[in-house]
Amino acid sequence: MNTKPFGIGMVGTGRISDLHAIEYLQNPHARIVALCDRDVELARRRASKWRVDDARITDDIDELLADPEVDLVEILLPHHLHLSAAEKAIAAEKIVSLQKPMCVSIEEADRLVAAAELSERPFKVFENFVFFPPVIRAKQLIDEGAVGRPLAIRLKSNKGSNRTAWEVPGPTRAWRQERGSAGGGPLVFDDGHHKFALAWHFMGIAEEVHAFVGKTTYPDGSYVDAPSIISFRFPGNRVGSLELVDSPELEVITRHYAQDDKVEITGTKGVLWINVGHGRLGDPAPVALYRDGTVTTYHDMATGWEESFVLSTRHYLDVLRNGGAPVLTAAEGRRVLRFALAAEESARTGRTVRVTAD
Numbered sequence: 001m002n003t004k005p006f007g008i009g010m011v012g013t014g015r016i017s018d019l020h021a022i023e024y025l026q027n028p029h030a031r032i033v034a035l036c037d038r039d040v041e042l043a044r045r046r047a048s049k050w051r052v053d054d055a056r057i058t059d060d061i062d063e064l065l066a067d068p069e070v071d072l073v074e075i076l077l078p079h080h081l082h083l084s085a086a087e088k089a090i091a092a093e094k095i096v097s098l099q100k101p102m103c104v105s106i107e108e109a110d111r112l113v114a115a116a117e118l119s120e121r122p123f124k125v126f127e128n129f130v131f132f133p134p135v136i137r138a139k140q141l142i143d144e145g146a147v148g149r150p151l152a153i154r155l156k157s158n159k160g161s162n163r164t165a166w167e168v169p170g171p172t173r174a175w176r177q178e179r180g181s182a183g184g185g186p187l188v189f190d191d192g193h194h195k196f197a198l199a200w201h202f203m204g205i206a207e208e209v210h211a212f213v214g215k216t217t218y219p220d221g222s223y224v225d226a227p228s229i230i231s232f233r234f235p236g237n238r239v240g241s242l243e244l245v246d247s248p249e250l251e252v253i254t255r256h257y258a259q260d261d262k263v264e265i266t267g268t269k270g271v272l273w274i275n276v277g278h279g280r281l282g283d284p285a286p287v288a289l290y291r292d293g294t295v296t297t298y299h300d301m302a303t304g305w306e307e308s309f310v311l312s313t314r315h316y317l318d319v320l321r322n323g324g325a326p327v328l329t330a331a332e333g334r335r336v337l338r339f340a341l342a343a344e345e346s347a348r349t350g351r352t353v354r355v356t357a358d
């Protein structure tokens with residue numbers, strides 16, 4: 001078993017890096033040793049905020065990868081840079097955790113899956129929603145048979161007002177508006193990854209996807225790909241849907257993104273709801289179950305969205321020390337990406353897209 005803390009090098013110290021840092025700063029098996037961002041002042045500010053003043057600061061990924069103190073590279077870059085950064089990090093014999101979506105096309109994903117499989121180190125596609133405590137509780141209940149056999153999943157994501165939300169800097173928003181850097185739309189492809197991951201987590205791989213993707217444009221020229229609705233069919237006569245709505249004046253209670261996320265899973269004998277996500281509307285029970293005429297609510301769990309990052313990172317460190325598979329593996333990340341790409345393809349062509357397992 002590895003006893004020396006893993007030296008962590010972060011590539012990209014933008015908005016989301018704050019939530020990745022939490023567990024690396026508190027876990028005795030990790031130590032942040034290097035930060036890389038093309039905005040080197042931003043990397044310095046993060047180092048100072050996280051009190052890792054002795055970390056190497058650079059704007060050059062090659063310099064970070066050449067540092068023998070760096071064991072694990074956390075890649076937090078715009079999507080079009082994921083493939084090249086991950087390939088370089090694998091070639092430099094580093095452990096790699098790559099933020100979702102793993103890349104922007106199936107051809108890129110195939111390259112990464114092949115590189116990850118050749119590597120001797122467990123490669124993680126960082127998907128945090130499956131580690132969100134209400135999702136963990138819901139999965140436990142479903143696996144125990146609480147709703148019977150799951151027949152349908154309904155996901156709803158409602159973007160709202162961000163008066164209570166954290167600040168999202170202009171550059172963080174800007175690259176998401178461009179297909180060349182984002183790979184797809186901000187709600188269907190980017191944030192949608194989490195929802196497709198949840199659909200996969202609870203129901204398995206969809207075999208058919210059909211989508212209507214709308215567009216709402218703002219006076220500043222920016223857009224969101226909503227209202228949108230995506231439906232899926234799973235093997236075994238089961239279905240699902242994802243509805244994306246933009247309600248600019250809807251106040252969402254949040255410390256992060258102003259977005260309400262809900263999941264409903266209907267089975268042969270019960271219905272289960274997850275009522276919180278990035279944010280929440282009011283003070284709902286995080287998880288609720290209807291069964292045999294009675295609603296049971298579940299409150300005894302953390303609901304801060306940052307907890308999903310903490311638990312996802314902790315799980316990875318446990319896998320690295322004790323063995324097992326990261327969540328997601330490269331192959332799983334590819335499946336979720338395929339799901340998101342199928343939605344965009346269906347909206348473009350107006351046709352149902354068949355998704356083969358591999």
Ligand SMILES: NC(=O)c1ccc[n+]([C@@H]2O[C@H](COP(=O)([O-])OP(=O)(O)OC[C@H]3O[C@@H](n4cnc5c(N)ncnc54)[C@H](O)[C@@H]3O)[C@@H](O)[C@H]2O)c1
Pocket residue numbers: 011012013014015016017036037038039042059061075076077078079081099100101126127128171172173175190
């Ligand atoms: N899991 C989640 O819930 C979640 C939430 C937000 C973002 N993300 C993901 O995290 C990643 C980063 O998103 P973000 O919101 O932090 O974006 P961001 O724009 O705030 O951060 C990206 C950083 O990369 C830096 N950068 C760009 N090109 C570079 C290069 N060539 N070399 C070094 N640094 C470079 C930028 O200066 C910026 O600081 C994306 O993959 C995104 O999808 C995930």
